[in-house]
Amino acid sequence: LDTPGEWYLDRVAGLLYYLPLANESLEFTVVFAPKLTAILRFQGGEASQVRHLHFEHLAFAHQQWDLPTGCSGYIQAAFGVPGAVILEGADRCVFYRCRVAHINGYGIEVLRGSTANTFAACTIHDAGGGGVKIGHEELHGHDSALGETMDGEFEPIETTVVDCTIRDCGHLFPSAIGIWVGNSGWNRLLHNHIFDCNYTGISCGWQWGYAPTKAMANRIEFNHIHHINHREVLSDNGGIYTLGVQPGTTLIGNRIHDISCHHYGAWGIYPDEGSSEMRVERNLVSGTKKAAYSIHYGRDNLVQNNIFALSEEGHLQLGKREQHRSCLFRRNAVVALNGRVFSSVDRPDLPARAPFMETPDASSPSALRRLRRRRRLRPGPVATL
Numbered sequence: 001l002d003t004p005g006e007w008y009l010d011r012v013a014g015l016l017y018y019l020p021l022a023n024e025s026l027e028f029t030v031v032f033a034p035k036l037t038a039i040l041r042f043q044g045g046e047a048s049q050v051r052h053l054h055f056e057h058l059a060f061a062h063q064q065w066d067l068p069t070g071c072s073g074y075i076q077a078a079f080g081v082p083g084a085v086i087l088e089g090a091d092r093c094v095f096y097r098c099r100v101a102h103i104n105g106y107g108i109e110v111l112r113g114s115t116a117n118t119f120a121a122c123t124i125h126d127a128g129g130g131g132v133k134i135g136h137e138e139l140h141g142h143d144s145a146l147g148e149t150m151d152g153e154f155e156p157i158e159t160t161v162v163d164c165t166i167r168d169c170g171h172l173f174p175s176a177i178g179i180w181v182g183n184s185g186w187n188r189l190l191h192n193h194i195f196d197c198n199y200t201g202i203s204c205g206w207q208w209g210y211a212p213t214k215a216m217a218n219r220i221e222f223n224h225i226h227h228i229n230h231r232e233v234l235s236d237n238g239g240i241y242t243l244g245v246q247p248g249t250t251l252i253g254n255r256i257h258d259i260s261c262h263h264y265g266a267w268g269i270y271p272d273e274g275s276s277e278m279r280v281e282r283n284l285v286s287g288t289k290k291a292a293y294s295i296h297y298g299r300d301n302l303v304q305n306n307i308f309a310l311s312e313e314g315h316l317q318l319g320k321r322e323q324h325r326s327c328l329f330r331r332n333a334v335v336a337l338n339g340r341v342f343s344s345v346d347r348p349d350l351p352a353r354a355p356f357m358e359t360p361d362a363s364s365p366s367a368l369r370r371l372r373r374r375r376r377l378r379p380g381p382v383a384t385l
Contacts, residue, residue, distance in 0.1 A: 044089025314343020
């Protein structure tokens with residue numbers, strides 16, 4: 001130990017060594033040694049859900065969880081890291097103005113079998129993992145991406161996270177997310193303030209490509225997301241990240257700025273592999289290190305009435321061209337800091353001005369006819385300012 005405030009725990013001997021801070025007296029120093037892997041856990045079943053419990057103005061702190069033997073970590077989103085507060089088989093429970101802090105995993109985790117729970121005006125900070133983690137629903141009884149064949153017993157997780165503050169996350173598992181939604185639908189992420197995370201602010205979806213999914217009708221609206229990965233720890237990240245087909249999902253009214261990365265990524269809104277059938281509207285994205293709006297590949301996303309401004313490099317980017325329309329891009333304002341609208345920095349094989357979006361132009365009836373008839377990629381203006 002050579003710096004005041006450092007400590008070392010000799011687990012075999014059961015001794016804690018600590019080098020005090022300046023003007024600190026050990027007789028007044030309080031030491032926390034967490035033992036619980038979960039501070040609070042709801043354990044309900046299909047026939048006996050935990051129902052209608054309300055927690056208000058409570059603080060949950062100091063949780064300890066270690067990686068399983070033989071596991072060196074998890075890939076994207078640190079998805080295997082659990083929460084300090086876990087809801088399994090919980091129905092219509094509410095956490096209001098609660099705080100989860102000083103933990104080494106996610107703050108809150110909602111597992112399959114839970115439905116319609118609410119987290120309102122809560123604060124999660126000083127986390128080794130992320131903020132809120134909303135897990136998977138099974139694909140049983142769901143044969144298509146659009147959900148026409150869902151059986152009558154299907155109940156989505158349908159979690160609401162509203163007016164929460166999530167900050168100072170990812171100390172031990174940097175790929176953890178501010179709010180992560182897996183293969184799950186009808187969730188509401190509204191009016192949250194997310195900042196100081198090492199990877200991505202909000203991530204939604206867990207199916208790569210155009211596979212069937214239950215990540216539908218999720219609302220990601222009016223969140224303020226900023227200073228994400230500003231320490232430039234990781235790459236391939238964004239303010240809001242989506243994955244897979246997501247019919248009915250909306251990204252509306254979000255304010256996103258100050259997004260950075262280690263090598264590549266740092267996108268404001270980042271629809272990744274197969275992100276499709278979403279509405280992206282009235283968002284303000286500014287001050288990103290890479291493109292404000294970057295779609296890897298997808299189909300039929302409606303992107304309208306947004307402001308994409310002042311990115312350090314290009315503002316719009318496509319990772320992969322396909323034989324269908326990636327998105328309809330209309331009535332957006334693109335304010336280029338460097339005069340560069342398109343980005344090809346991360347994909348040198350793409351021309352800087354590759355047309356990847358269709359923008360209907362009332363002055364071009366022939367273009368509209370082609371659009372209706374073939375729904376194919378066509379050259380044209382990218383932004384209507």
